[in-house]
């Protein structure tokens with residue numbers, strides 16, 4: 343199990359620990375719509391998870407032992423809610439830093455009667471380290487992460503060796519890390535990072551990308567990319583025993 347050595351970044355820094363300061367996002371204080379604000383107020387106690395509560399117990403959280411899927415950076419949550427609705431035999435946890443997106447996701451999930459989904463409004467790097475037990479995830483989804491196009495910003499990309507290793511620790515043996523991007527250079531870097539990481543097997547028949555699975559609904563960013571004429575690259579890697 344990952345040892346939980348700190349509660350907040352501030353505490354860890356006070357203890358002299360090295361904390362990654364380059365983040366994969368820039369916090370935008372987008373304004374909440376009335377519906378998003380209402381959903382957050384009304385349904386956070388049912389759907390919301392808090393970083394400061396530490397490690398979760400998936401069994402007690404969902405009241406069953408169904409396989410657990412973690413989605414990182416779900417945006418406005420439309421495709422995540424659709425997936426959760428289509429797969430009641432799975433449990434889902436979404437992590438997103440953008441508050442209006444979290445509000446929109448909760449509002450939609452409630453409207454759709456989805457009960458197998460919980461969400462964090464927090465940096466996924468810290469959620470992985472502090473809240474997700476080792477070897478508990480059947481799947482991790484990372485769809486259209488911010489591509490950080492400019493070379494000088496590539497260090498902000500969430501997919502890098504330390505992240506790939508953190509995901510591997512949290513996956514069960516046989517669990518799958520599924521990524522998709524519409525930015526070719528990011529797809530190539532994802533492929534290089536994943537192929538050189540120990541403990542993973544590429545599920546691609548051609549040892550690179552997989553065909554778009556039917557289980558992945560069109561996401562907002564994918565739709566935008568399509569309108570711009572972008573291609574899409576899906577990668578799926580299985581955790582080896």
Ligand SMILES: C[S@@+](CC[C@H](N)C(=O)[O-])C[C@H]1O[C@@H](n2cnc3c(N)ncnc32)[C@H](O)[C@@H]1O
Nearest residue numbers: 366367415417438439465466485486561562563
């Ligand atoms: C380009 S958007 C894609 C959103 C959605 N997956 C889609 O395809 O429509 C990337 C999202 O990842 C979120 N994000 C970036 N870094 C994150 C992190 N470290 N933890 C949680 N969310 C993050 C951003 O706030 C943003 O909403």
